[in-house]
Each structure stands twice: as structure tokens, then as C-alpha cells.
Amino acid sequence: MEKKNWPLWEVFLRSRSGLHHVHAGSLHAADSEMALNNARDVYTRRNEGVSIWVIESKNIIANDPSESESFFEPASDKIYRHPTFYEMPNELKHI
């Protein structure tokens, strides 16, 4: 009996032009062409997309959530990166 699963692919959809591709789900397919066709058939049956990206799941590199505190730490105390950090005279407009 066959043991191998077809590889797993992640599917990203651009729902209309002007928007980013967003992760829509995943599927198994033997190759990239099949992955694209299957993604079209399952994830855009009702015109949910105008563009599809597929990528084999094993090629996605992700950060480790158990270390996300230290990973994202550099941004957490930099309030001076936000406009509200800076004091503006009250009577000033359009800034």
C-alpha cells in the first residue's frame, strides 16, 4: 500500500486587485500545477479570488511562538515610534 501523502501546500488569495494576498487554507497536491488548480476549485468557487499563490508548507519559515516575547521585545518599549509620543501645540492644525 502507498504510504506517501501528497505534499501539503499553503494557499494565499488576493480577493480583488489592490489588496494583499491573504492566507486562505491548505491542501495536498502532487505538484505545483495541481496545487494551483485545486486551490482554484476549493478556495475560489464563489469568486473569492483574482490571484492565487501556492507554496509548499515545508518552505515556510516561522518564528517560535514560545519565544515570541523575546522575539518581539525590541519593539515593545519604543513608544517614540508613534505619533502620539510627540507634543504638538493645541492651536496647530493639519499635523
Place this chain on the structure above:
Amino acid sequence: MDKFEQAFQNKLDNEEKIEPKDWMPEKYRKTLIRQISQHAHSEIVGMLPEGNWITRAPSMRRKIGLLAKVQDEAGHGLYLYSAAETLGIDRAELFDQLHSGIAKYSSIFNYPTISWSDIGAIGWLVDGAAIMNQVMLTRASYGPYARAMVRICKEESFHQRQGYEMMVSLANGTEEQKEMAQDSLNRWWWPSLMMFGPSNAESTHSAQSMAWKIKRKSNDDLRQQFVDVTVPQAEYLGLKIPDDKLKWNEERGHYDFGEINWDEFWEVVKGNGPCNKERLETRVKAHENGAWVREAAMAYSEKLNTAVNHK
């Protein structure tokens, strides 16, 4: 409680979703794999009683509607298998569990579809009951499951409507057609109520699933909600729900209804329903007959890859 467990609990308390790589208790993971895969199997096996009628649909309108619905159910199966796989189990293993009978699927699909009006009744009642459960699950604490449910719910509403539209035509048709519709309601009503599972007191997993926010409503509450919305729909059709105890209770603001035959429920769960054997055999056969296609596609892709690498 260690710090991982505390972080998990905090997320639940704050209504934050648990995502695939987050730490989670082993039992939470197991419960989700069991529930999500059971749900996925139900979508796939659920294609069989309806697919059975596609070639015999009485008009083009009915045929394309039913075909699109059954196609959607295949998609639902896929979304759910994918969600289960994020928990670290692979597709082949999930299929194995179904085919060997370890995993269950919804008992409703072990009842036969003996007339065309059953297809109307299934869309109306079975998809109707499923929707009630699935709307609740869009708020499940596990992110991939909740997101799959959002997609599924968007697609489901047409399923129920195409079923109800069939019931309207039959109920307003000839005397014979009306009888067919009534007969289908008679046979599908009680199994539909059973879809919500055993009553709260008997349900082994319910309390824990509610605490983990996988389920957000009890089986009995969902069942009551289903009865309350469905009774007026039956009245509109001029059909009679097969329950003499069914009665509006002014004080409760809900319909009272009769006792469910739980012996029948457990018999079907155990594998002794009218179609358990046939359904499983059909699935196993489809899987085995497809093996050479899966192998050939993989061999082709490997050949393409070697060709590219040797260039």
C-alpha cells in the same frame, strides 16, 4: 499550573484564539483532533446519500443545485482535514481511522435516502441542524477550526435553502408529492434532533469542551434552538412534525417536545444503523480504487523534479 498552562488559560479567558504552534494541553489537542476529524469525515460521508440522487434529479435547476451542494461538502471536508492536520496528525492517518472504524462520523448519514423528497428534507433539516452547530463553532477557541467554520457557514446557507425550496414545491404539488414530503419529514425529523448528540447529562465530552471554549452551547440548548426555528417552517409547508408532544410552552418561551429514542441513537453510533456498512464500504472502495492515481501523480511529480535538478 506551570507558566505554559497559565498562558494557555489566559488566552482562553481573554477570548484569544489558540494557534497551531502555541503550547496546549495534550488532552485539548486530542479532543480537537477527535472532534475536527469526526466533523471532516461527516462532510465526506455525507456526500454519499445525496450524491446518490444527482443523476435522478427531476430538473436541471435541481440537478445543478444539488451538484454544487455536494461539491461544497467535499470542500468542507478538505477545510476540516486541513485544520486537523495543523494539530500534528497527517491525512493518511485520518483516513485510516475512518476506514478502520476507529473514528466516527455523524450518525445521520447512516440513514437511507429512499425518495427524491429525502434530498429536500436533508437540505432543510440536516443542513439546518448542522448550521446551528457550525455557527456556534465559528467562535471555537482553536483558530484554524474557527476559521474553517466561517468559510463553511458562508457556504451552508444555500444548502438549506435549496432543500427548503424543494420542500415548498413538493408540499404545494400533487397529493402524492405532498405525501412524499410528509413521509420524508417523518423519517428525518428524529434523526435530525439526534444530530446534536446525547443530552447534557449523558454527554461525556461536553463539560470539558465547554470549559475549553471549543463548544459554546450545550447539546440540549442547540437542539431546543433548532426545534424553535424549524416548527414554523414545517407549519408554512403545511406538514406535520411527527411528535404528539410538540407544543408551544408560553412560560418557557420554547416548544416542548417528546422524548428522543436514545436506544436507536446508540445502536446507529455502534454501527448498527441501516447504512453503516454500506457507507464505510463505499468510502474504503473509493480510497483503494484511487490509490494508483495518487501514486502515478506522485511519480510524475518526482520525475519532473529530477528532470529540473539535472538540467
